[in-house]
Amino acid sequence: MATLSDVARRAGVSPATASRVINGSSKPVTEELRERVLRAVADLQYVPNAHAQLLARSHRVAVGVIVHDVSDPYFAEITRGLQRVATDQGRLLTICNSYRDPDRELEYVELLRGQQVAAIILAGSGYHDATFTSLLNEKLAAYEATGGRVAVIGRHEHSGDAVMPDNRAGGRLIGAELYELGHRAIGVVAGPAVLTTTTDRLTGLRESLAAHGLSLPAHRVRHAEFDRDSGVAATAALLDADPELTAIVALNDSMAIGALALLRSRSVAVPRQVSVIGFDDMPIARDVTPALTTVRLPLVDMGARAMSLALDPGAAVPRVEILPAEVVRRDSTGPAPAPTTRVR
Amino acid sequence: MATLSDVARRAGVSPATASRVINGSSKPVTEELRERVLRAVADLQYVPNAHAQLLARSHRVAVGVIVHDVSDPYFAEITRGLQRVATDQGRLLTICNSYRDPDRELEYVELLRGQQVAAIILAGSGYHDATFTSLLNEKLAAYEATGGRVAVIGRHEHSGDAVMPDNRAGGRLIGAELYELGHRAIGVVAGPAVLTTTTDRLTGLRESLAAHGLSLPAHRVRHAEFDRDSGVAATAALLDADPELTAIVALNDSMAIGALALLRSRSVAVPRQVSVIGFDDMPIARDVTPALTTVRLPLVDMGARAMSLALDPGAAVPRVEILPAEVVRRDSTGPAPAPTTRVR
DNA sequence: AAAGATCAGGCAAGCGCTTTCCTGAGGAGC
DNA sequence: GCTCCTCAGGAAAGCGCTTGCCTGATCTTT
Numbered sequence: 001m002a003t004l005s006d007v008a009r010r011a012g013v014s015p016a017t018a019s020r021v022i023n024g025s026s027k028p029v030t031e032e033l034r035e036r037v038l039r040a041v042a043d044l045q046y047v048p049n050a051h052a053q054l055l056a057r058s059h060r061v062a063v064g065v066i067v068h069d070v071s072d073p074y075f076a077e078i079t080r081g082l083q084r085v086a087t088d089q090g091r092l093l094t095i096c097n098s099y100r101d102p103d104r105e106l107e108y109v110e111l112l113r114g115q116q117v118a119a120i121i122l123a124g125s126g127y128h129d130a131t132f133t134s135l136l137n138e139k140l141a142a143y144e145a146t147g148g149r150v151a152v153i154g155r156h157e158h159s160g161d162a163v164m165p166d167n168r169a170g171g172r173l174i175g176a177e178l179y180e181l182g183h184r185a186i187g188v189v190a191g192p193a194v195l196t197t198t199t200d201r202l203t204g205l206r207e208s209l210a211a212h213g214l215s216l217p218a219h220r221v222r223h224a225e226f227d228r229d230s231g232v233a234a235t236a237a238l239l240d241a242d243p244e245l246t247a248i249v250a251l252n253d254s255m256a257i258g259a260l261a262l263l264r265s266r267s268v269a270v271p272r273q274v275s276v277i278g279f280d281d282m283p284i285a286r287d288v289t290p291a292l293t294t295v296r297l298p299l300v301d302m303g304a305r306a307m308s309l310a311l312d313p314g315a316a317v318p319r320v321e322i323l324p325a326e327v328v329r330r331d332s333t334g335p336a337p338a339p340t341t342r343v344r
Numbered sequence: 345m346a347t348l349s350d351v352a353r354r355a356g357v358s359p360a361t362a363s364r365v366i367n368g369s370s371k372p373v374t375e376e377l378r379e380r381v382l383r384a385v386a387d388l389q390y391v392p393n394a395h396a397q398l399l400a401r402s403h404r405v406a407v408g409v410i411v412h413d414v415s416d417p418y419f420a421e422i423t424r425g426l427q428r429v430a431t432d433q434g435r436l437l438t439i440c441n442s443y444r445d446p447d448r449e450l451e452y453v454e455l456l457r458g459q460q461v462a463a464i465i466l467a468g469s470g471y472h473d474a475t476f477t478s479l480l481n482e483k484l485a486a487y488e489a490t491g492g493r494v495a496v497i498g499r500h501e502h503s504g505d506a507v508m509p510d511n512r513a514g515g516r517l518i519g520a521e522l523y524e525l526g527h528r529a530i531g532v533v534a535g536p537a538v539l540t541t542t543t544d545r546l547t548g549l550r551e552s553l554a555a556h557g558l559s560l561p562a563h564r565v566r567h568a569e570f571d572r573d574s575g576v577a578a579t580a581a582l583l584d585a586d587p588e589l590t591a592i593v594a595l596n597d598s599m600a601i602g603a604l605a606l607l608r609s610r611s612v613a614v615p616r617q618v619s620v621i622g623f624d625d626m627p628i629a630r631d632v633t634p635a636l637t638t639v640r641l642p643l644v645d646m647g648a649r650a651m652s653l654a655l656d657p658g659a660a661v662p663r664v665e666i667l668p669a670e671v672v673r674r675d676s677t678g679p680a681p682a683p684t685t686r687v688r
Numbered sequence: 689a690a691a692g693a694t695c696a697g698g699c700a701a702g703c704g705c706t707t708t709c710c711t712g713a714g715g716a717g718c
Numbered sequence: 719g720c721t722c723c724t725c726a727g728g729a730a731a732g733c734g735c736t737t738g739c740c741t742g743a744t745c746t747t748t
Contacts, residue, residue, distance in 0.1 A: 001490040002490075003703095004705060015706090015728090016707080016728060016730095017727060020707095023706085025707090028725080029726075045483070048458055049704050051395040051704080052399055053704080055396055055399060055703090055705070055732095055734065056732080057705085071423065076414070079414075094438065097427070111436075114391045116394070228627075257628075284628055286605075287572070287601050288632055289633030348734060357698090359734090360697070360699075360700095361696090361698075364736090364737090367736085369737085371737090372695075373696075373697080392734085393735070395733090395734080399733090399734080399736095400736040400737085401737090
């Protein structure tokens with residue numbers, strides 16, 4: 001690999017001069033030398049060693065983000081927002097997939113710290129796990145102590161800049177919506193109980209049902225992974241245990257799509273017999289049949305804001321931006337059926 | 345940020361010794377010193393500077409991949425395969441989104457070179473663009489000359505290790521399938537004409553139609569971006585110009601989903617009036633309605649193999665693995681309608 | 689008991705680059 | 719014609735780490 005000194009030698013100048021023309025330093029260099037250096041760079045196909053540069057300037061430029069899984073549309077959208085702002089500001093984004101493994105999350109914080117990133121963004125859900133949380137906070141604190149910036153998306157115990165989708169309000173919207181449509185027997189296909197995202201959404205839902213005197217018994221809530229196939233299984237279990245249900249709430253769209261698939265396979269008409277409502281409004285939601293009613297979260301915007309917070313020199317007090325959720329009505333929800341038309 | 349010397353000083357040893365215990369060097373260190381160092385590491389929350397390490401050892405460990413867009417399910421799947429093998433081998437994966445911009449692709453090659461990656465994987469489609477191609481090859485050659493490994497997915501002019509989905513055979517399968525079903529008036533919703541993926545699939549389709557004496561006139565092929573909304577627009581244009589069509593071939597699933605959406609909005613029954621067939625078999629294909637008939641490509645496997653090739657010390661001759669395509673029959677295709685039931 | 693072997697630990701060079709500070713040459717001013 | 723200033727270019731230190739080589743101490747051998 002050609003080095004700076006190779007370039008300098010070939011151009012007949014010192015490495016200092018070569019460095020200056022290559023990086024467009026403010027220090028003036030004669031046109032002639034400049035050209036000789038540029039020619040040498042081209043001849044040698046020289047590319048600066050990024051690590052050496054990073055070491056020499058002590059000025060961190062990259063930013064790291066830890067997500068559960070970028071190929072999950074939820075995170076794909078958030079990442080798009082992060083990426084946009086990062087690129088605008090000439091920052092490199094390193095993406096780490098934790099695959100919902102808390103240990104891996106911790107490892108990645110260290111890794112990013114070692115990479116000398118300027119900021120770390122935590123985009124996944126928080127965990128209900130005190131040991132993990134305190135370990136994470138310790139590591140983040142150590143990072144922040146050395147001037148690193150941290151921003152989180154969603155509820156984490158970390159006290160600092162944060163972007164918070166209003167999951168709880170979203171849950172409430174779902175409850176209100178279904179109540180209005182006359183649903184009284186509601187089943188919930190929930191994500192892992194250990195995630196704050198799950199519990200927040202569930203809490204909101206419970207609140208609004210309670211406001212109407214309805215309760216949500218534990219057997220009508222099934223926890224599973226936040227993916228399509230788990231949605232299928234959980235919906236099946238729910239329906240088998242409780243054929244009276246007239247509405248299924250899935251706590252994310254992937255699971256809702258699973259619910260739709262299961263209902264179709266059992267020839268249950270949606271929304272005539274059972275209504276289905278999702279959460280997140282990922283792009284595909286409008287293309288399934290029936291098109292999915294869901295709660296929209298401004299995912300791209302959440303990413304963009306988190307990155308802005310992370311790159312903005314920290315304010316004295318933590319900044320918390322709460323982003324609203326809203327119902328998007330499509331075709332998978334309808335009035336609760338009259339008793340005679342109920343499933344079975 | 346705490347440095348190695350800080351740790352060494354606190355432990356009362358030389359940096360050399362500290363380095364040795366931290367990295368588990370083969371050189372023996374007394375138990376007592378080892379413990380002192382480890383304690384200092386913990387006290388200081390020391391994390392080695394990855395860039396300094398990389399500079400000191402000259403041993404590259406990261407791998408870079410350039411894709412069009414990870415949030416596109418096609419690349420998400422491929423990336424999953426890449427990631428799996430990379431992780432198994434203890435490699436870090438840097439993902440770069442070119443967003444189908446050739447210039448950005450070139451930049452990323454340089455960037456990855458500067459990052460000292462051990463290998464570069466090109467996962468996007470090739471371009472029909474001689475200038476770009478030769479520029480790219482030049483850059484890749486320069487990289488390979490310094491010991492870097494390169495593997496490509498799909499057809500590129502690069503002569504080296506490659507994983508090739510059999511796009512052309514896939515195109516032929518589509519032609520055969522539709523012909524069997526009696527379709528004679530076929531429209532194609534194609535991707536950008538500049539991508540080899542598009543032209544290969546189209547070539548295969550043309551071949552099999554030609555084998556049955558059918559031709560595919562230019563006005564029945566609409567080129568657009570490889571995404572859902574472009575699929576909507578292209579399908580609309582196709583149908584407006586040619587209401588006789590009984591089948592729509594979309595050259596990827598995103599566009600096929602767009603086609604389905606448009607047909608639904610026009611109340612055209614699929615597959616009774618018009619059949620739709622896609623390409624790629626992304627996960628969502630089975631969940632749209634009607635479930636999408638498509639050509640399956642082993643995406644995850646393609647990624648895994650490409651990474652294996654890239655990490656395997658190069659063979660003397662380029663290795664090319666061709667992965668087969670296969671038709672997945674679902675509900676969006678059916679027999680061509682009798683003339684009377686045709687659209688309009 | 690003396691000489692050689694063995695071994696833990698430290699010294700220092702060097703990875704490729706940036707940047708401060710210095711030098712020497714040319715130009716301006718008297 | 720001499721001094722002083724200006725300015726382009728180079729020398730060298732240093733970013734944080736690894737590792738080959740050397741040293742001094744302890745152990746083995748006859």
